[in-house]
């Protein structure tokens with residue numbers, strides 16, 4: 059990307075001495091606070107985003123949810139405006155969660171929101187436009203270590219027991235034994251990243267999830283490799299190539315992989331508390347702690363609706379993130395129809411008003 063196509067929000071951070079990525083790091087630190095949106099087929103069931111895995115819903119049965127997916131009240135402008143009103147500077151959307159359903163017009167699979175007969179929309183494109191209009195950063199969550207549909211996705215033969223649902227009998231669509239080829243999954247994943255990086259304008263961050271899987275490969279004997287470290291054991295997931303591709307396609311895009319996989323990520327993005335795998339200071343490299351308004355569920359959970367964090371709880375999370383020199387990425391899971399949970403949105407707005415009055419807590 060030439061400097062003229064860099065996102066406008068980076069302008070105050072660009073200096074002759076800084077590369078676009080260094081400017082993006084400074085922007086990210088200054089941004090402090092972002093909105094995380096978990097939305098997908100699992101939202102329709104309202105029983106946690108891991109419902110397919112937990113209830114061992116067969117792949118073909120789960121896929122039928124796509125016929126009921128309409129996203130009729132998923133309004134990217136409402137979501138982006140909530141971020142603005144909440145005092146946030148970026149939005150992160152689950153473009154493809156572990157269930158494999160994609161929210162953009164991908165050529166890698168028909169299992170996507172555009173092909174869903176009742177939807178026919180590219181939700182990533184809609185959010186990209188809404189963020190662009192408001193000067194918000196667009197961050198794209200993508201499941202990396204898990205995909206409960208792709209035949210060559212990490213499985214339980216080669217990785218820890220949590221990579222695929224424990225189907226009994228095994229689901230026939232997944233390759234096993236000699237038929238299994240992780241590279242076919244990685245090629246698909248790489249192509250998805252390429253699509254996201256080339257079709258939606260400036261991307262603030264590619265946010266990879268599912269680190270437990272690549273960190274738990276099994277050896278020839280089928281046993282988990284103790285103390286596995288991709289930096290010394292080698293990385294069958296080709297992660298550095300993926301990071302390099304992101305940076306090649308857009309030099310300012312930041313890459314994260316949760317608490318850090320190779321240690322070459324641009325920022326660390328652990329869950330719930332500030333830590334990284336390398337014990338590095340967040341003053342040295344940025345961190346972002348993600349947490350969710352509904353404790354225990356990132357995706358919409360019908361039984362837990364209204365049991366969310368209060369404005370004071372969110373404030374305490376902001377203070378805690380600040381104390382650790384980290385950003386806060388606060389999640390809300392839209393309802394089945396894509397609308398925001400009203401009382402969670404109201405808490406986010408209340409915190410936004412307090413931020414406007416008082417500024418960020420110092421921690």
Ligand code: GLC
Nearest residue numbers: 096107108267268329348356
């Ligand atoms: C975990 C969960 C996932 C959630 C994510 C958010 O990795 O697997 O459901 O999306 O955390 O950080």
